[in-house]
Amino acid sequence: MAQVVAVLDFGSQYTQVIARRLRECQVYSKVYPYSTSAASFREEGVKGIILSGGPSSVLAENAPFPDRGIFQLGVPVLGICYGIQLLGYMLGGKTEPSEEREYGKGALRLTSDSPLFEGIPRRIQVWNSHGDKLTRLPPGFDSIARTENSEFSAVENPELRFYGLQFHPEVFHTERGTDIIRNFLFRICHCQGDWNMARYIDSSIAAIRQTVGTSKVILGLSGGVDSSVAAKLIHEAIGNQLTCVFVDNGLLREKERQAVEELYREHFQAHLVVADARDIFLNRLKGVKDPEKKRKIIGNTFIEVFEAEVSKIGEVEFLAQGTIYPDVIESIPIDGNPASLIKSHHNVGGLPKRMKLKILEPLNQLFKDEVRRLGEELGLPKNLVWRQPFPGPGLAVRVIGDITEERLGILRRADAILLDEITKAGLYYKVWQSFAVFLPIRTVGVMGDERTYDNVIALRIVESIDAMTADWVGLEHNLLQRISNRIINEVKGVNRVVLDISSKPPSTIEWE
Ligand code: XMP
Numbered sequence: 001m002a003q004v005v006a007v008l009d010f011g012s013q014y015t016q017v018i019a020r021r022l023r024e025c026q027v028y029s030k031v032y033p034y035s036t037s038a039a040s041f042r043e044e045g046v047k048g049i050i051l052s053g054g055p056s057s058v059l060a061e062n063a064p065f066p067d068r069g070i071f072q073l074g075v076p077v078l079g080i081c082y083g084i085q086l087l088g089y090m091l092g093g094k095t096e097p098s099e100e101r102e103y104g105k106g107a108l109r110l111t112s113d114s115p116l117f118e119g120i121p122r123r124i125q126v127w128n129s130h131g132d133k134l135t136r137l138p139p140g141f142d143s144i145a146r147t148e149n150s151e152f153s154a155v156e157n158p159e160l161r162f163y164g165l166q167f168h169p170e171v172f173h174t175e176r177g178t179d180i181i182r183n184f185l186f187r188i189c190h191c192q193g194d195w196n197m198a199r200y201i202d203s204s205i206a207a208i209r210q211t212v213g214t215s216k217v218i219l220g221l222s223g224g225v226d227s228s229v230a231a232k233l234i235h236e237a238i239g240n241q242l243t244c245v246f247v248d249n250g251l252l253r254e255k256e257r258q259a260v261e262e263l264y265r266e267h268f269q270a271h272l273v274v275a276d277a278r279d280i281f282l283n284r285l286k287g288v289k290d291p292e293k294k295r296k297i298i299g300n301t302f303i304e305v306f307e308a309e310v311s312k313i314g315e316v317e318f319l320a321q322g323t324i325y326p327d328v329i330e331s332i333p334i335d336g337n338p339a340s341l342i343k344s345h346h347n348v349g350g351l352p353k354r355m356k357l358k359i360l361e362p363l364n365q366l367f368k369d370e371v372r373r374l375g376e377e378l379g380l381p382k383n384l385v386w387r388q389p390f391p392g393p394g395l396a397v398r399v400i401g402d403i404t405e406e407r408l409g410i411l412r413r414a415d416a417i418l419l420d421e422i423t424k425a426g427l428y429y430k431v432w433q434s435f436a437v438f439l440p441i442r443t444v445g446v447m448g449d450e451r452t453y454d455n456v457i458a459l460r461i462v463e464s465i466d467a468m469t470a471d472w473v474g475l476e477h478n479l480l481q482r483i484s485n486r487i488i489n490e491v492k493g494v495n496r497v498v499l500d501i502s503s504k505p506p507s508t509i510e511w512e
Helices: 015-024 038-044 068-072 082-090 177-188 197-212 225-241 256-267 278-285 291-313 338-343 368-377 405-424 477-490
Strands: 004-009 028-033 048-051 077-080 094-110 123-136 142-146 154-157 162-165 217-221 242-248 271-276 318-320 358-360 433-447 450-463 494-499
Touching: 004 015, 004 038, 015 028, 015 177, 038 068, 048 082, 048 177, 077 082, 082 094, 082 123, 082 154, 082 162, 162 177, 197 225, 197 358, 197 368, 217 225, 217 291, 225 242, 225 318, 225 368, 242 256, 242 291, 256 271, 271 291, 278 291, 405 433, 405 450, 405 477, 405 494, 433 494, 450 477, 477 494
Parallel strands: 004 028, 004 048, 048 077, 077 162, 217 242, 217 318, 242 271, 318 358, 450 494
Antiparallel strands: 094 123, 094 142, 142 154, 154 162, 433 450
């Protein structure tokens, strides 16, 4: 088993980022709810504990506190932001609300030598965001760095190996932040730094085998990266105890179903069931214009179809899902937890609680790019691992307004042309998403000597890091011209192509 450093989540939007920095240092890290018991950390043999930041004040009535037993485990503890307040408050120091809220960049000056700052310049820019401030240190603690507003910006108790930082070493704006984290991991916790994807695969496979035993597992395959990587990993672990179900909801892109079938035939011999549910979905969506209603219908219908398939398979004990870490940011009950606000956005219908299956989520500690690396390590092809995101409700949210077979057909053709040209231009992996949208209006055109009254296709091409914000991409003139010409010439029923030049926010990536 890899050595684990635990990150306790007190609701900071940066908790994930801490976990990620640790893994970049090749130390395996897991995020735990703040209330996790000290006993379970002992059992797991954690090498160190990091207390994350959070929106609360330790002075507030319902402030979240960790199990006090974590301070008796004999392992190093690093408190960040809210975490340093916890150290101060719980170990006998004093915290007061700060008169000046420190927010944003500030200059940190080191005031003594500490292994935490080994190799770090005496002055660095750091990123702060906090309201409370330590005004008296707990016994055994010393200050090791200060900012203009705070004499206890970094503190240590070298004997207990407890450290606190008022600023965020995990964010990009803190100079040498990763080196500070590295010092904590290697000089203080004495981690080995031998964690990598290959080891992750080995330990996940062992864990999956142990959890599943001889039971059967079912997994809903979307054709996207996450569910495919989960399927591959689980298949490596338990072989044919896994059945994958792919639901054709009639809202897929051109040749998508065939592509999924081929891919799975080629890359793993897992048992694949393809449920053709096109008619059910499209019947239920008839006349539905409201995007949220579309999503609800699709989510519920998916559950129904999926359930029916599961019942055909018989005794299934586990439902596997490709849930990744950003999907699960623990909805810990802390008021104003910004992380939980950010995520509520796109959950695709959820999966059947009422199916009474146990959940298996082997990717739920990984970030998207880690899932991709895992996929590569497992030998999945580039065009799957680096596929652009595609929304769960599929083309339903790209045919604006009423969904009809005719409109879907037109959109599919136009989308395939756009994709073809984007791929030929070498842009497919460079942009975040590139797709066509069907607009529910007709406009006038001329073709030859005839007047036409036909449909409009919009092109949406964006770049983004995480889909939370996005910029439209300015394609070359010639390329745009080619795409437009081809769509108008090759797709019957379209006489106009427009380009979406809006960024997110205030627009969104999808049109519905
Ligand atoms: P928006 O349109 O909100 O999209 O800027 C951000 C990202 O999420 C995808 N998206 C969805 N994914 N179910 C999904 O699984 C949905 O209902 C959904 N709506 C949008 C979108 O493609 C983009 O990558």
